[in-house]
Amino acid sequence: MNLFSLPTSLSLSLSLSLSLSSYLFLPLSTSPLLSTCLLPQHFSLSDSLISFPRTQLLHPHLILIPSNMTTRKCAAVVVGAGPAGVAVVGNLLERQLGTIAWIDPTFESGRVHRKYREVPSNTKVSLFQAYATSLQPFRTVIENTPRPNAFTTLAKLDQEKTCHLHYAADMIRGLTNGLVKMDQVLACHGFVTAASLSGSREKEWIVRIKQNGPDGRDEELQLQTSRLILCTGSHPTNLPIPIPDLHITPLDLDTVLKPSVLSKTLPTTKQTTVAVVGASHSAILALLNLVNLAQSSHPSLRVKWFTRHPLRYAEYMDGWILRDNTGLKGLAADFAKTQLEDSVLSTSAAGKVIEKVDCSGGREKESEMYREHLPDCEYITQAVGFTRDPLPKLLGEKGESLSLEFDHETGAFHGDAGGEKIPGLFGAGIAFPQRVVDPYGNVEYAVGFFKFMKFLKKVVPTW
Ligand SMILES: Cc1cc2nc3c(=O)[nH]c(=O)nc-3n(C[C@H](O)[C@H](O)[C@H](O)COP(=O)(O)OP(=O)(O)OC[C@H]3O[C@@H](n4cnc5c(N)ncnc54)[C@H](O)[C@@H]3O)c2cc1C
Structure with a gap:
């Protein structure tokens, strides 16, 4: 089905904007206005909301705003697109669960790009390389990315040495760019503000997302999922x-x-x-x-x-x-x-x-x-x-604020003080790392690209 054959019942507003999300949510039914700005490509419109990559817009500054808020159901909602969020999305894709919604304000590799590009790494290049090639969806992205690219650059470095983190940040960006184009990924430039548990037998999360709309106006979106994964990062502690x-x-x-x-x-x-x-x-x-x-x-x-x-x-x-x-x-x-x-x-x-x-x-x-x-x-x-960076507001079934304790063995959360497992809520990355014990009995928290990956490969199949 192409856009020219779409029904035209729902009204859309069309605006000019200089700051554009790469992906836009559009309702199934669209107005004739669409045909004036979108290329008639082969879209598959199987759901009540879909996302269109920016490349499918005829004019780069034209965007479409849905006039109502609809809730879309997804297999998982991943919050954050730093190295942990990328690793989570890759692991979930490998399990072929269905549509993965992925939310981040910029999709630019997280803090390693924003703040640490000039930092010398403390891990060898080979570990960044191992991260980049450890999942089939990642390998597919690498194969489909025109060369030379961040992956070929990383592969050419001395694998036994350390490197500046901009090489690692660019590798994450390359994976991100490929993953957001995949059919099973619904990428949304925005910020998750809140999530609340609902449902009687099958517990689901209703996830609220704020998108920066045109003219500085915020757009609200809502997703429903049985798996909500927080990869929201951390910042330096200020005492x-x-x-x-x-x-x-x-x-x-x-x-x-x-x-x-x-x-x-x-x-x-x-x-x-x-x-x-x-x-x-x-x-x-x-x-x-x-x-x-x-x-x-x-x-x-x-x-x-x-x-x-x-x-x-x-x-x-x-x-x-x-x-x-x-x-x-x-x-x-x-x-x-x-x-x-x-x-x-x-x-x-x-x-x-x-x-x-x-x-x-x-x-x-x-x-x-x-x-x-x-x-x-x-x-x-x-x-x-x-x-830890501030988390979205997390509410229980009765609207109560949830106080959480992270389980560093499984990636899940429990209610405070060893309470019951919170259904469908998980965490990863520097904010929610794995707890490891070395052969001398020393306890540490495993922070690093490949450490996130190793932990996720172990726990994601149980999520
Ligand atoms: C100085 C330094 C050096 C390091 N060196 C190495 C190294 O050499 N090798 C190594 O493997 N590791 C290294 N690390 C450790 C670690 O790999 C990085 O800190 C890593 O960038 C953390 O990734 P993350 O995805 O957990 O978090 P982040 O990179 O912080 O990503 C979090 C993302 O979530 C987004 N987000 C947050 N809240 C929301 C919300 N509510 N809605 C939507 N999006 C949200 C943020 O905008 C961000 O994009 C280093 C860390 C530091 C601090």
Whole structure:
């Protein structure tokens, strides 16, 4: 059936817009106006709502707004299109469950593209490659993508080395671009605002989505599904400034991890001291970026490094990695070993820029160190972990707010304090990682592209 033969009963408004979603939801019945802007291609109109890729619009700035809200039923609704969302969609497609609705404001690889393109990876290229090729739908995307592309670029890198994360972000973007074109995928540029459980025997989620409509007006869409999967990501944790009321400017960790932005944020000539709090992978990368700046364009830049712990490194054991998720790896580990360890800091190039403030020895001692050193700093950046991004409002059957506990073994959720399993609700990615125990009994949370994939391959068949 092509568009010229569609019934014309339902009214549609036609608008001009400069900001366009790649995919638009259209009702089954459409107005004659459609034929003025859409190419008569071979659409299959089997449902009450369908999505049209932007390439099917004759004029790139024309979009159509449905005049009513309809609820479409899907096999799953996946929230978020970062590396975790992409891996979830791939795993669900492999199971051939039916239509997968996929919601994200931009479909641009998530935070790794927005914030971490300039960050050196802590994993080898081969793990990004393993992620990209581990599912049949991904391999189909790779085969159908004109070359050269992000996949051929990644494949040409030294697989045993680390790389900058822009290679990984572009690979995710390439997979996303291919997946959203698949018939079973209903991709929607928007934001999931709420979801509520309904149904008596068969529990379903009614998922509400806000789309940025033309003229800045929000459009509301609604989907119904038995599987709602949250891959909504995390952001750097911001703790209160250790000395309340101190006049000091917070410097976003994401800014410090992006040298091209960092160099424009800090003054080039004025004597400036940045406090860096923490000794995590991100903290060491922050120190590295600040030292690089001080050694080049910002010679008056100095750093006070507040740390409680000795530096901890990932160790390659027989077939497994000790401190795989918490230890330093790659460039950060090399920099820490050669320039930051107590034995070398006083003589290293980094030591000319960094003053280490030892905060070990308990709270009292730590507070004392902050009181002594923090007033010398103009900026503070805290690399003290990551916090889940806000979730959509999740409501139970009686409209009550659900308080959730994530099950790090199965990817499902329970009601608070070991309550009953919440039907059809799942999570993945940095916000909802797998809990792993190493052969020494150490517990960690598995965060990384390929770790998400391994976890999902195990649990998605049970969802
Ligand atoms: C500094 C740093 C370095 C790292 N280096 C590596 C590395 O070398 N190798 C590795 O494997 N891993 C690395 N990681 C870890 C991890 O792989 C990344 O953090 C990864 O990008 C997390 O992916 P995600 O999909 O869980 O979340 P995100 O990338 O944050 O994606 C979440 C997406 O969900 C969307 N979203 C959120 N809420 C909603 C909503 N309500 N409705 C619709 N959409 C929504 C967001 O807009 C976003 O697009 C690193 C992490 C950090 C912080």
